[in-house]
Amino acid sequence: MKEFSVTVLGSSAAVATDDRNLTSHLINHCNSLFLIDCGEGTQFRLRELRVRTNRIKNIFISHLHGDHFFGLIGLLSTMHLMRRTEEIKVYGPPLLEDIIRLQLKASETSLSYSLIFIETQSEGEEVIYDDGRLTVSSIPLKHRIPTTGFIFREKLQPRHINKEAVDRFGVPIIFYSSLTKGMDFIADDGEIIPNGVLTNPPDIPRTYAFISDTVYNEDIVDSIMGCDLLYHESTFSHDLQHAAHDKMHSTNVQAATIAKLAGAKRLMLGHFSARYDDLSAMLSEAKKTFNETIVAEEGVAIYI
Amino acid sequence: MKEFSVTVLGSSAAVATDDRNLTSHLINHCNSLFLIDCGEGTQFRLRELRVRTNRIKNIFISHLHGDHFFGLIGLLSTMHLMRRTEEIKVYGPPLLEDIIRLQLKASETSLSYSLIFIETQSEGEEVIYDDGRLTVSSIPLKHRIPTTGFIFREKLQPRHINKEAVDRFGVPIIFYSSLTKGMDFIADDGEIIPNGVLTNPPDIPRTYAFISDTVYNEDIVDSIMGCDLLYHESTFSHDLQHAAHDKMHSTNVQAATIAKLAGAKRLMLGHFSARYDDLSAMLSEAKKTFNETIVAEEGVAIYI
Numbered sequence A, B: 001m002k003e004f005s006v007t008v009l010g011s012s013a014a015v016a017t018d019d020r021n022l023t024s025h026l027i028n029h030c031n032s033l034f035l036i037d038c039g040e041g042t043q044f045r046l047r048e049l050r051v052r053t054n055r056i057k058n059i060f061i062s063h064l065h066g067d068h069f070f071g072l073i074g075l076l077s078t079m080h081l082m083r084r085t086e087e088i089k090v091y092g093p094p095l096l097e098d099i100i101r102l103q104l105k106a107s108e109t110s111l112s113y114s115l116i117f118i119e120t121q122s123e124g125e126e127v128i129y130d131d132g133r134l135t136v137s138s139i140p141l142k143h144r145i146p147t148t149g150f151i152f153r154e155k156l157q158p159r160h161i162n163k164e165a166v167d168r169f170g171v172p173i174i175f176y177s178s179l180t181k182g183m184d185f186i187a188d189d190g191e192i193i194p195n196g197v198l199t200n201p202p203d204i205p206r207t208y209a210f211i212s213d214t215v216y217n218e219d220i221v222d223s224i225m226g227c228d229l230l231y232h233e234s235t236f237s238h239d240l241q242h243a244a245h246d247k248m249h250s251t252n253v254q255a256a257t258i259a260k261l262a263g264a265k266r267l268m269l270g271h272f273s274a275r276y277d278d279l280s281a282m283l284s285e286a287k288k289t290f291n292e293t294i295v296a297e298e299g300v301a302i303y304i
Helices: A042-048 A072-081 A095-106 A163-168 A173-180 A218-224 A238-246 A252-261 A280-289 B042-048 B072-081 B095-106 B163-168 B173-180 B238-246 B252-261 B280-289
Strands: A004-010 A024-029 A032-036 A056-060 A088-092 A115-119 A126-130 A134-141 A147-154 A207-211 A229-233 A266-270 A293-295 A301-303 B004-010 B024-029 B032-036 B056-060 B088-092 B115-119 B126-130 B134-141 B147-154 B207-211 B229-233 B266-270 B293-295 B301-303
Touching (some): A004 A042, A004 A266, A042 A072, A072 A088, A072 A095, A088 A126, A095 A115, A095 B095, A134 A218, A207 A218, A229 A252, A238 A252, A252 A266, A252 A280, A280 A293, B004 B042, B024 B147, B042 B072, B056 B134, B072 B088, B072 B095, B088 B095, B088 B126, B095 B115, B229 B252, B238 B252, B266 B280, B280 B293
Parallel strands (some): A056 A088, A088 A115, A207 A229, A229 A266, B032 B056, B056 B088, B088 B115, B207 B229, B229 B266
Antiparallel strands (some): A004 A024, A004 A301, A024 A032, A134 A147, A147 A207, B024 B032, B126 B134, B134 B147, B147 B207
């Protein structure tokens, strides 16, 4: 199975701590790298992990609170200083382009690469990226300012040719393409060889859902139904559910409840308030609602 | 003597390295803290050094290349999140306020404190800060975009009362203030007690000059004449003097030459290109021109 992994670069809420950096997730899908959010210092995390930033071609920004995007201008500038030539696409709220362009103007920088902004909207789910193997959708979240989550969904791929079977039935190579699309094969003598004999099923498409800052919101459940890995913010533990509601954030138990309602296979908690040094209570409380829960550990790839 | 120190928080040129962070200097003058430049990650350096950022009331930005200011919005935002109430003044090029305000607008942030911008200009030297004990002047540098250096000059303070002498001559306390200003004392019998008998000279005012990104430029020498500590950028060693000139940066030997011409007491080199791992050759070459040279060491206070 092709790689599909998430490496959390920062797991803190708005104020970073000695142990936790500001939000950013690095996604590897079949060796294409994607970045979700880009808090201050993200470029340093990428350097520490020896990620070649040239491989990142798409960056998704959930909203314009600083802990989710203040590192973007620095990353884009460093890519320029490193003489990047590959185009880069940035998906985010409307004002993001103004903010980046104003800073490039102030430094009289004409980028070495093409920088394209795609505006997200927070009215409904929308496919904003599609490379034939993977789509990325934005979905509206409920936070203090316009915010979206992002859902990375593998597309159903063609069926796999069963090499032993096609050889046995003498299927010419020219028919392989239609076999992978599910067609049966009709031999010269008129015999119909069913597709299921000649091919194996495609890999089951996998889904990663990134649920950025949001108040508890069951409206998202349909969109993330059955996802393989759900990242859901968990700024507070459940004793502070009223504070979470006031600040339009979620608790660990709320995140676990969403995971349960959505039938997610796994849940990863993150965006922890600086008040929590030790996250073990945060985790164990969430596991009571949804057992397959982990806490984000920075710099460690989670395979989906 | 009252504290007057500089702690370098970042000593790298535009691209940070594993060992060097982006430009920022923390100045402590008589327990007032000042920040000069604020590259990405500066707030994390301040946290590592356990600096209470509430004590920083004035921030000076030399120019709008990202390695000198991309950390400002993050620092200002964190101060807000920490519920700062003390006013803060930021001195920098005109577009800086637009950049910061646009980002505050995007996050719908109404700061918990008053944020005041003072525009610097790069036409001539100008006193932009004066608290009675210290002035800060901006001076124009020659770089690719408008850039200023900053000169921190202690003001001449009143003379010190010689307690033993005033007691011996029976000088009433009411005259102390005029004594500290240099007046003689006339005793009841008409005898003139010279000021020099009753007071000791004030501390010799100290000067710190921060020479940010600049091509070699002797025009600055008059402004920094006799300074106690000169920080001068030294992006390249001298074999790359042509590259330095093309990029409007300086070499180690050029920095040392400016220090020598200005009769500086000490020179601190910084803003090192990422190509230099080991700085010992950079240093020893500069010392041939100006022996009292050091290289910036991050996190270490240099006393002036």
